Amino acid sequence: LAKTTQPISMDSYEGQEVNITCSHNNIATNDYITWYQQFPSQGPRFIIQGYKTKVTNEVASLFIPADRKSSTLSLPRVSLSDTAVYYCLVGEGYGQNFVFGPGTRLSVLP
Amino acid sequence: DTEVTQTPKHLVMGMTNKKSLKCEQHMGHRAMYWYKQKAKKPPELMFVYSYEKLSINESVPSRFSPECPNSSLLNLHLHALQPEDSALYLCASSQDEGGVKNIQYFGAGTRLSVL
Numbered sequence: 001l002a003k004t005t006q007p008i009s010m011d012s013y014e015g016q017e018v019n020i021t022c023s024h025n026n027i028a029t030n031d032y033i034t035w036y037q038q039f040p041s042q043g044p045r046f047i048i049q050g051y052k053t054k055v056t057n058e059v060a061s062l063f064i065p066a067d068r069k070s071s072t073l074s075l076p077r078v079s080l081s082d083t084a085v086y087y088c089l090v091g092e093g094y095g096q097n098f099v100f101g102p103g104t105r106l107s108v109l110p
Numbered sequence: 111d112t113e114v115t116q117t118p119k120h121l122v123m124g125m126t127n128k129k130s131l132k133c134e135q136h137m138g139h140r141a142m143y144w145y146k147q148k149a150k151k152p153p154e155l156m157f158v159y160s161y162e163k164l165s166i167n168e169s170v171p172s173r174f175s176p177e178c179p180n181s182s183l184l185n186l187h188l189h190a191l192q193p194e195d196s197a198l199y200l201c202a203s204s205q206d207e208g209g210v211k212n213i214q215y216f217g218a219g220t221r222l223s224v225l
Contacts, residue, residue, distance in 0.1 A: 034213065041198065041218075041219065041221065042218050042219065043114070043200045043201075043202070043217050043218055043219050044153065044200075044214075045216065046213050046214070046215065087152060099155070100152035100153050100154075101152060102151075102152055103152055
């Protein structure tokens with residue numbers, strides 16, 4: 001089971017790009033990297049998933065280096081509504097391998 | 111539609127009460143999950159149902175009893191809870207329990223307070 005390490009908290013200002021890095025040194029060959037966003041008193045919401053290189057969707061980009069021991073979630077031009085906790089999960093996506101780490105609490109300031 | 115619906119949104123119960131939390135999804139997902147989340151902590155997995163059968167029980171006390179009546183519904187029966195069981199209870203579903211690209215979709219949760 002790949003353990004993940006993320007910064008506990010980050011601050012940013014509106015309009016800036018935010019990069020949150022997750023370390024996962026013990027990632028296995030079959031593991032995917034998945035990021036979730038959670039607002040207070042709501043369930044986590046899927047943001048993006050990747051295996052290697054770069055993945056981009058309408059809300060974020062995910063950068064994964066060749067060794068896959070880390071990954072970086074990039075949020076372009078954040079707004080106040082992006083204030084949330086961001087979780088990086090590494091695993092095969094089911095049951096016992098789906099373990100949430102402490103997450104990164106992002107605060108976007110005006 | 112990627113919606114997972116949980117009811118009730120809030121629940122207050124005494125330690126001798128029996129209550130149930132309900133979760134429903136109509137995405138055709140065959141795996142459903144219960145998580146418990148305390149304030150400022152990450153969600154903790156409690157149970158996993160795969161094809162309506164309990165496949166994972168993360169050593170949860172017997173005062174929590176899950177039930178999966180059909181592939182769209184998931185219940186969590188509560189009995190003789192303790193104040194420390196107060197938390198946000200989250201339900202999630204995914205296409206299947208397995209698969210390396212498994213993505214879970216979460217409901218908004220039930221905020222439970224045990225008095």
